[in-house]
Amino acid sequence: MSSDAGQLTLDALFSTRAKLAGDGAEWAPEPDGTISLAYGFADPEHFPVKELVEATAEILAEDVNGALNYGPTYPGLVKLVVDRMHARGVAQASPANVLISYGSSQILALLPQILVDPGDTVIVEGPCFMGAVRSFQEAGAKIETVTVREDGMDIDALEAMLADLKSRGIHPKFIYTTPTFQNPTGTLMPLANRKRLVALAAQYGVLIVEDDAYGDLRFEGEALPQLIALDTQGWVINVGTFSKILAPGVRMAWTCGPEAIIKRLRKFKVEGSSGPFLTRLVERFASDGKLEAHIGELNINYRHKRDVMVAAITEHFPADVHYVVPTGGFFIYCYLPADLPAPKVIAAGRTHGVSCLPGLGCYANGQGVHEIRLAFSYQSVDNITEGIRRLGAAMKSVRAS
Amino acid sequence: MISSSTPADMQHLFSKIVQHDESIPPMHLDLPNETDDTISLAYGDADPTLFPVQSLITAVDTMLTGNLDISLNYAPAYAGLVALVQERMARQNVPLTRHEVMLANGSSQILSLLPQIMCDAGDVIIVEGPSFLGAVETFFNCGLTIETVPVRDDGMDLDILESTLARLAAQGIRAKFIYTIPTFQNPTGSLMPLANRQRLVALAAQYGVLIVEDDAYGDLHFENPIPPKLIALDPTWVLYVGTFSKILAPGVRMAWACGPSEVIKRINRFKTEGSNGPFMTRLVAQVAADGWLDQHIAVLNANYAQKCQAMLETIAQSFPSDVRYNRPQGGFFVYVYLPNDLPVSRLLPAAIANGVSFLPGTTCYADGQGTHEIRLAFSFQSRERIIDGIQRLGATMHQLRQA
Numbered sequence: 156m157s158s159d160a161g162q163l164t165l166d167a168l169f170s171t172r173a174k175l176a177g178d179g180a181e182w183a184p185e186p187d188g189t190i191s192l193a194y195g196f197a198d199p200e201h202f203p204v205k206e207l208v209e210a211t212a213e214i215l216a217e218d219v220n221g222a223l224n225y226g227p228t229y230p231g232l233v234k235l236v237v238d239r240m241h242a243r244g245v246a247q248a249s250p251a252n253v254l255i256s257y258g259s260s261q262i263l264a265l266l267p268q269i270l271v272d273p274g275d276t277v278i279v280e281g282p283c284f285m286g287a288v289r290s291f292q293e294a295g296a297k298i299e300t301v302t303v304r305e306d307g308m309d310i311d312a313l314e315a316m317l318a319d320l321k322s323r324g325i326h327p328k329f330i331y332t333t334p335t336f337q338n339p340t341g342t343l344m345p346l347a348n349r350k351r352l353v354a355l356a357a358q359y360g361v362l363i364v365e366d367d368a369y370g371d372l373r374f375e376g377e378a379l380p381q382l383i384a385l386d387t388q389g390w391v392i393n394v395g396t397f398s399k400i401l402a403p404g405v406r407m408a409w410t411c412g413p414e415a416i417i418k419r420l421r422k423f424k425v426e427g428s429s430g431p432f433l434t435r436l437v438e439r440f441a442s443d444g445k446l447e448a449h450i451g452e453l454n455i456n457y458r459h460k461r462d463v464m465v466a467a468i469t470e471h472f473p474a475d476v477h478y479v480v481p482t483g484g485f486f487i488y489c490y491l492p493a494d495l496p497a498p499k500v501i502a503a504g505r506t507h508g509v510s511c512l513p514g515l516g517c518y519a520n521g522q523g524v525h526e527i528r529l530a531f532s533y534q535s536v537d538n539i540t541e542g543i544r545r546l547g548a549a550m551k552s553v554r555a556s
Numbered sequence: 557m558i559s560s561s562t563p564a565d566m567q568h569l570f571s572k573i574v575q576h577d578e579s580i581p582p583m584h585l586d587l588p589n590e591t592d593d594t595i596s597l598a599y600g601d602a603d604p605t606l607f608p609v610q611s612l613i614t615a616v617d618t619m620l621t622g623n624l625d626i627s628l629n630y631a632p633a634y635a636g637l638v639a640l641v642q643e644r645m646a647r648q649n650v651p652l653t654r655h656e657v658m659l660a661n662g663s664s665q666i667l668s669l670l671p672q673i674m675c676d677a678g679d680v681i682i683v684e685g686p687s688f689l690g691a692v693e694t695f696f697n698c699g700l701t702i703e704t705v706p707v708r709d710d711g712m713d714l715d716i717l718e719s720t721l722a723r724l725a726a727q728g729i730r731a732k733f734i735y736t737i738p739t740f741q742n743p744t745g746s747l748m749p750l751a752n753r754q755r756l757v758a759l760a761a762q763y764g765v766l767i768v769e770d771d772a773y774g775d776l777h778f779e780n781p782i783p784p785k786l787i788a789l790d791p792t793w794v795l796y797v798g799t800f801s802k803i804l805a806p807g808v809r810m811a812w813a814c815g816p817s818e819v820i821k822r823i824n825r826f827k828t829e830g831s832n833g834p835f836m837t838r839l840v841a842q843v844a845a846d847g848w849l850d851q852h853i854a855v856l857n858a859n860y861a862q863k864c865q866a867m868l869e870t871i872a873q874s875f876p877s878d879v880r881y882n883r884p885q886g887g888f889f890v891y892v893y894l895p896n897d898l899p900v901s902r903l904l905p906a907a908i909a910n911g912v913s914f915l916p917g918t919t920c921y922a923d924g925q926g927t928h929e930i931r932l933a934f935s936f937q938s939r940e941r942i943i944d945g946i947q948r949l950g951a952t953m954h955q956l957r958q959a
Contacts, residue, residue, distance in 0.1 A: 163764025165766070165793075168733070169818075170679075199629055220608050222807050226606075290828075416566075
């Protein structure tokens, strides 16, 4: 007969993995009147509304059953991604090694599922996009951090770390890097470093996860090859997204890499396709060169906003605040002087009606106390100028106190 | 320096869960695609002539005109869609707090995440036999021990369920969950009566086992009112899964789960992509608003009832008289029990040769049963093609008998 019902709790039913997982973070809204420079939201003035409405009508008129019934991810969208990869010199891209997903965060959360057992080592940049790092940590990964310099990940430090780990019998699973317009620093890894990074990965048998979220948002200079374009032996997974070049709200991204990885990601993406309707909609919006034209418009807009932010920083920040002017992406990253720790600046900023992301939130190892990230992507030009003015005033108030 | 490492050396990088997953052989099902010459009665696709094309176009236009930033930027799933689900559930005596409901990219996502949050390898779960192949395959692939309880004309056999639970308890095993489709079950179309529903939730409470109530077809009833949902009878041990696939369109990939907040919280946690995003959630809410969805469901039910009737009438005229089948009052499927001399292994190739296909019962069981059972979907095909397809299938059965 059954045991005493009074002792039967629901909690006892959960899997070990579920019990180990934390509760997760909740989104905290900011007070009214605050100019938020904290988050890398897209510019809502430049969402392609008319194009999306037209694309909806077109895909439903052309193949209503294909768009609305059960079905796979639209092969046309896979082809569009493959064609774009080919155009960037990624000759190995094919439908078999491209996976469409619900946002790149899905890929970054699935990767540790297929690659990481608790205690495994993963190498990340510091600072970097912590949303990804948190999903690695939840899988039980031990995080090793390599510092980001003005030209991206410090490859000397990476090489020393790989050698040290190897000497201790530790085989890291992957290196997570954003070589192009890095989040949060906006840095661009030069070609020589890219080649060296890819060679190191092959030498040590470690995967590179190349987060290329900002790769298309290039304001000036020549495009550098993606790491995956330099990879001849199959050690690079490239993760791209429509979030910055179409709209974050459609939740559509892709990944391209060794088929051995992609086929397993495909299997662990438990819901199967990314939706016939949505994938057709995105393809129709992007097809026939429309996406590239849209990216051209976005880059004119974001470059202008960057220039406005740089001008405001020059005018309003103390001269000993350091930053590198990014040539693409969404962010300017500031290194504050010793007497302006970010927590104090952010607290003062709050009373001045401006917010930004503390550098502390971009490291897995507690660094970043004197660093802040400023997003120029979302706010209007006027708000950027006013927000930077307020933040400069906040810094001066900290210094005066 | 150039290394001798090659991609073939990558195996050491994969996690244990991948290695476990790949130790399980995949299931294969190779049926011909729908063509002008082949009438597929295999899959429970929705009727494409009933998709609300104009409503969707209008909804995209409206939502993007009015709520540009929150529709397209980084944002959580639209709270208005959660509220719409809460309102629909409350009308069916299932009041829910915000923490007891979540949205997902199709109910298959929820069903696939369940083993992740509920089960360690080797844990026992209980499923109906036959059942929804997608869910069964997922559970199978997770390495779970699957106990199968037969489905009768009135749904899951609760005597056998009770003896299974008692046997497991005697072995010190507490099953993690019972996966059931009490309303217009896939594939049998059976409907569990009220008394059985009450007994089922009581058994779950007695043995401390979660019930996973898959209600994909709950709104698709043709005539009589249907008994209360399991979660309405006793929410303590029930996780309910609903979907917009059958009542709006499968292609929008939008479903919901509701139940104990501890379970909802954990499914959300393991949903790797985070929220469903503002665009699709607003779109579905915009289409469904102001009573539109209820009107649409009424239109769907009138259509599906007609097509079900056409299939049943043609079966009565065309199939040998010793073929048994259910007469569903809702859902998408007629389930057929074949006589001994007409196993699926004989019938399927001959039927495909005659231009009609169906789902073999074997794909609806985790344990190899179903060799003399087939599922026929009346949802997708037109009335004319249903009649044509069933006549071809009946002719195939008579041919096989004469051969």
